[in-house]
Amino acid sequence: MLKVQSLAKTFELSMTGQMKIRPFRDLSFEVGRGQFLGIAGPSGIGKSSILKCVYRTYLPTAGSILYDSELYGELDLAQATERQIVHLRRAEISYVTQFLKVIPRIPALDVVAERLLLRGATMEEARVQAQDMLQRLNIPQDLWSAFPATFSGGEQQRVNLARALIARPRLLILDEPTASLDHDTTLKVLQLLNEMKEQGTTMIGVFHDWDVMGRVADDILDLRIWQASQNAAETEQIPAAR
Numbered sequence: 001m002l003k004v005q006s007l008a009k010t011f012e013l014s015m016t017g018q019m020k021i022r023p024f025r026d027l028s029f030e031v032g033r034g035q036f037l038g039i040a041g042p043s044g045i046g047k048s049s050i051l052k053c054v055y056r057t058y059l060p061t062a063g064s065i066l067y068d069s070e071l072y073g074e075l076d077l078a079q080a081t082e083r084q085i086v087h088l089r090r091a092e093i094s095y096v097t098q099f100l101k102v103i104p105r106i107p108a109l110d111v112v113a114e115r116l117l118l119r120g121a122t123m124e125e126a127r128v129q130a131q132d133m134l135q136r137l138n139i140p141q142d143l144w145s146a147f148p149a150t151f152s153g154g155e156q157q158r159v160n161l162a163r164a165l166i167a168r169p170r171l172l173i174l175d176e177p178t179a180s181l182d183h184d185t186t187l188k189v190l191q192l193l194n195e196m197k198e199q200g201t202t203m204i205g206v207f208h209d210w211d212v213m214g215r216v217a218d219d220i221l222d223l224r225i226w227q228a229s230q231n232a233a234e235t236e237q238i239p240a241a242r
């Protein structure tokens, strides 16, 4: 479903002249349909940047991201046009972070329902499903008609999740989706994610808590181990000094 080959990202910091940051290069991994790949590693190693390359918020510097899409068949997300990316995001790829970005003064219910409206649902159908999703994520009914900009961090995060999950995406990218949630709500989120996996959603994500990640991930890409093997391979290639 998702096959990443020799992926690299370099950031050039123009403010500091020639300085470059290369969080990763020659990174390869695969995720099967309905599988969850967790990405782990210390802060700054490149976890979020990998997710952003897959979602195409960042354009990779090298490598390919082969995705088996419903809209276009197999497609390299690293090479896809902006137009294709917009269509894929609308129809089948969702991305959740802990930060909610919404247009001000739109009630929570409509923020969540919007995704279904974009896919052709009627307002009534979309609102019924949005109510169901908000309920499942423990958002009290009093808040459904309030504006998410005023919500607590955890409430905003749940609206974010509701918005992504309601769309039943084919590919779901999660960056610390439970960072501000309490234990009970985290368990509800994990239950929803596991249900979606059973229905065929493929997922790739970062969780700050290994225990939480272990409850949903089928496989874990540990970037610390990957980096160590890269360094070892590079050392082997350096010819011995004579």
Ligand SMILES: Nc1ncnc2c1ncn2[C@@H]1O[C@H](COP(=O)(O)OP(=O)(O)OP(=O)(O)O)[C@@H](O)[C@H]1O
Pocket (backbone or CB within 6 Å): 011, 012, 021, 023, 041, 042, 043, 044, 045, 046, 047, 048, 049, 050
């Ligand atoms: N837009 C950007 N411009 C310049 N450098 C960036 C950019 N995005 C990320 N970086 C750098 O790339 C490296 C990897 O960042 P990234 O956010 O992917 O790490 P992370 O493993 O997700 O970290 P954390 O666990 O702290 O969120 C960092 O050194 C970061 O400063």
